[in-house]
Amino acid sequence: MAIIVNLDIMLARRKMSLTELSERVGITMSNLSILKKGKAKAIRFSTLDLICEVLECQPGDILEFNLDDET
Amino acid sequence: METKKAPLSIRVIYWLTSIVFGLLATVLLGAIVFNILLYTDFFGNDMQLHILLPVKVDFLEIGNLRLNNQNIKIELVEATTRIHFFNTPGFIAKKFGIAMLCVSLFTCYLTWTFRMFIKNVKDGEIFTLINIALLKRISYTLIGFWLFTVIYIRIAYYYIANGLEFDNVFITDDIPNYSGILFFALFIWVLAHIFGTGLKLQQEKDLTI
Numbered sequence: 600m601a602i603i604v605n606l607d608i609m610l611a612r613r614k615m616s617l618t619e620l621s622e623r624v625g626i627t628m629s630n631l632s633i634l635k636k637g638k639a640k641a642i643r644f645s646t647l648d649l650i651c652e653v654l655e656c657q658p659g660d661i662l663e664f665n666l667d668d669e670t
Numbered sequence: 671m672e673t674k675k676a677p678l679s680i681r682v683i684y685w686l687t688s689i690v691f692g693l694l695a696t697v698l699l700g701a702i703v704f705n706i707l708l709y710t711d712f713f714g715n716d717m718q719l720h721i722l723l724p725v726k727v728d729f730l731e732i733g734n735l736r737l738n739n740q741n742i743k744i745e746l747v748e749a750t751t752r753i754h755f756f757n758t759p760g761f762i763a764k765k766f767g768i769a770m771l772c773v774s775l776f777t778c779y780l781t782w783t784f785r786m787f788i789k790n791v792k793d794g795e796i797f798t799l800i801n802i803a804l805l806k807r808i809s810y811t812l813i814g815f816w817l818f819t820v821i822y823i824r825i826a827y828y829y830i831a832n833g834l835e836f837d838n839v840f841i842t843d844d845i846p847n848y849s850g851i852l853f854f855a856l857f858i859w860v861l862a863h864i865f866g867t868g869l870k871l872q873q874e875k876d877l878t879i
Contacts (some may be wrong), residue, residue: 630879640877 812855
């Protein structure tokens with residue numbers, strides 16, 4: 600897929616662990632892990648909203664479009 | 671994770687299927703024992719066998735039908751009947767014993783497969799690869815059962831019904847084809863494909879964060 604999830608980069612920038620993000624946004628670790636690994640098929644606006652709020656960033660900081668990565 | 675209890679109707683169907691499967695398994699066991707006894711000539715030629723005639727018989731019997739305090743004159747023209755052998759020859763009994771065993775096997779296997787499917791539904795595992803495989807298995811078994819029934823009926827018709835001689839009873843030529851079983855099998859096969867689409871949707875839903 601050409602959409603890349605940069606959640607791990609944002610977590611590193613904010614010095615936050617996946618466990619802490621999970622607790623703060625109320626999404627299970629397994630679901631966040633699916634999202635982080637780029638295995639998710641879709642992301643809800645509500646989820647994106649929560650993540651952006653906690654990480655204090657824009658959706659564009661988490662999601663990136665890269666045509667070279669399309670498989 | 672909290673598991674949602676299945677609806678009462680599904681649980682009732684599961685219990686009923688379990689009971690029916692138990693009964694059919696007993697019948698299958700009985701059919702196996704019966705065939706063993708037949709092939710060891712335990713019954714000899716003394717067995718009194720009742721066999722359902724695969725075709726209807728034409729006969730004329732005039733009578734009355736009492737309805738709404740009225741006597742309506744009617745005539746019986748066609749009926750399903752059974753053959754009663756006073757002393758069943760061993761070779762006939764063996765053939766019907768095998769047919770009985772095959773029918774028992776088919777019905778027992780179908781009920782067992784359906785029981786597994788309904789158990790999965792009861793446990794909340796609906797759109798899964800296992801359920802799709804189970805539905806396809808039910809469909810193919812039903813097609814096999816239909817083929818067996820059609821072949822059996824034709825063999826029984828040509829070897830038994832053709833040889834019957836009565837003065838006032840005539841065999842009709844309408845050999846049933848039990849197309850209902852075939853249509854049901856095809857319906858289950860289509861259902862399996864619908865479940866395949868359901869599985870894809872379920873996987874998409876599971877991967878939506």
